[in-house]
Amino acid sequence: MADIVVETGAGLTTSNAYISLDDADVYHEMRLHVTDWTSAGDDTKEAALMWASGLLDTLVDWAGLKVSTTQAMRWPRSAVYDLDGDALDSDDIPKFLEDATAEYARLLIADDVTAVNDLAGFKMLQVDVIKIEVDKYDRTGSIPPLVWDMIKNYGTKLAKQSRILERV
Numbered sequence: 001m002a003d004i005v006v007e008t009g010a011g012l013t014t015s016n017a018y019i020s021l022d023d024a025d026v027y028h029e030m031r032l033h034v035t036d037w038t039s040a041g042d043d044t045k046e047a048a049l050m051w052a053s054g055l056l057d058t059l060v061d062w063a064g065l066k067v068s069t070t071q072a073m074r075w076p077r078s079a080v081y082d083l084d085g086d087a088l089d090s091d092d093i094p095k096f097l098e099d100a101t102a103e104y105a106r107l108l109i110a111d112d113v114t115a116v117n118d119l120a121g122f123k124m125l126q127v128d129v130i131k132i133e134v135d136k137y138d139r140t141g142s143i144p145p146l147v148w149d150m151i152k153n154y155g156t157k158l159a160k161q162s163r164i165l166e167r168v
Contacts, residue, residue, distance in 0.1 A: 004046040007053075009092040011071035017053045017101070018075065018093055021046055024102040036110035044109060052104035055114065056097070059143055060155040067091070083153055100150040107144050114142040 007015035019027075021042060028034045037045065057074045064080035067090050075097060078090035088094050107113050143157065 001043055001047060002050065004050055007071075007073050007075060007093055009076045009089070011066075011068035011076055013070050013072050015072045017046075017049045018056070018073070019049060019053075019098040019101045021049065023098060024049055024105060027099055027102040028106060034106060037106040040109050045105065048105035048108045049101060051108055052101045055142060056101060056104065056151070059158050060151065061158050062155040080154060094154075096150055096154065100147050103150065104144065104147045107147070113144050
């Protein structure tokens with residue numbers, strides 16, 4: 001397994017996670033119903049933190065601009081503002097991103113939330129001539145709602161999933 005390299009806000013060229021294992025453990029210590037996290041081994045937790053960080057970078061079009069063209073991850077960023085209009089530090093990883101990464105990692109340990117439920121989004125089934133239609137607005141993609149609520153003010157979703165299957 002790859003070693004975890006936590007982005008510090010310096011725009012590292014080798015980073016692969018937004019939060020350390022120790023900080024993720026602290027995040028989960030203050031929460032209930034986290035036995036999936038607390039019962040996992042350190043290697044599993046670190047793999048989940050790296051996976052969650054990568055997914056966040058892949059699935060979100062973050063506000064602002066990368067600080068450096070050579071940084072491995074999409075944060076740190078400049079020209080990003082909080083809900084009060086104050087600029088976020090461009091040499092730091094914001095707390096909301098660390099928390100969202102820890103939460104996402106726990107959910108990835110609990111279940112493969114990246115797997116698309118084949119039944120999600122079905123809104124009609126026609127029996128005469130078989131027709132199945134998927135409601136594209138019922139497909140949330142791979143970002144769990146709780147994680148999305150933590151980050152939604154700082155970017156937009158990139159992944160949209162929809163499809164229509166028709167058999168005549």
